[in-house]
Amino acid sequence: MNNMKQIIFLAAVNGFLVVLLGAFGAHGLEERLTQARMATWQTAVQYHMFHTLALLGIGLILKACPDMKRLVASAWCLVAGIVLFSGSLYLLAVTAISVLGFITPFGGVAFLAGWAILAYCMVKE
Numbered sequence: 001m002n003n004m005k006q007i008i009f010l011a012a013v014n015g016f017l018v019v020l021l022g023a024f025g026a027h028g029l030e031e032r033l034t035q036a037r038m039a040t041w042q043t044a045v046q047y048h049m050f051h052t053l054a055l056l057g058i059g060l061i062l063k064a065c066p067d068m069k070r071l072v073a074s075a076w077c078l079v080a081g082i083v084l085f086s087g088s089l090y091l092l093a094v095t096a097i098s099v100l101g102f103i104t105p106f107g108g109v110a111f112l113a114g115w116a117i118l119a120y121c122m123v124k125e
Contacts (some may be wrong), residue, residue, distance in 0.1 A: 003062060003069075003071075003072045003075075004059055004063045004066065004125065005059075007055055007058055007059035007062060007072070008055075008056065008059035008060070008063075009077045010055055010059075010075070011053075011056035012054035012056075014048065014051075014052040014055060014079075014082060015056070015080055016043060016044040017048070018048040018049045018052055018058055020056045021045060021048070022049075023042045023046075025038070025042065025045060025093075029041060029093075029094070029106055030103070030115050033093060033094070033107040036074040036093075036096075037093045037096065038093070040089050040092055040093040041089070041090065041093040041094075043089055044085075044086040044089035044090045044093065045082075045086070045089075047082075047086050047089075048082055048086040049110070051078045051081055051082050051086075051111060051114075052077055052082070054114070054118075055075055055078050055079070055114075058071050058075045058078070058118065059075070060073055065125075067125070068121050068125045070117060070120070070121050070125060071117070071118065071121050073117050074114045074115075074117035074121065075110070075112030075114070075115075077110045077117060078110070078114040079107070079109065079115040079120045080114075081107045081109075081110035081111035081114060082107070083107070084103055084104070084106045084107030085104055085106075085107025085108055085110070085111060086107065086108055087103075087107070088101070088103035088107060089104060089110055090102045092104075
């Protein structure tokens with residue numbers, strides 16, 4: 001599978017997951033979590049969705065401009081951000097294990113790196 005297809009595949013998988021997790025939060029957790037923990041879940045879902053759409057965009061840019069190889073690094077940074085940022089928030093919301101909050105900023109840095117690489121590619125490549 002080439003990079004473009006791999007990234008669009010990851011976007012599709014994450015799109016499926018974010019809809020599933022959003023629905024699970026709205027219908028399965030609403031009565032079980034405090035308002036604060038539900039807000040944490042919603043933040044995870046929002047960032048997951050934003051960055052899933054960004055992954056799709058990067059895949060489509062690669063389809064149109066296959067020579068922009070550095071975009072692959074941008075996509076992987078966004079995937080790492082989804083796992084670390086949203087993943088830690090999902091776990092924090094359902095477990096209330098506060099130490100998980102220490103993982104979240106690493107996901108935020110991965111998101112920032114992904115966006116910075118994307119910007120660099122648009123200017124330099």
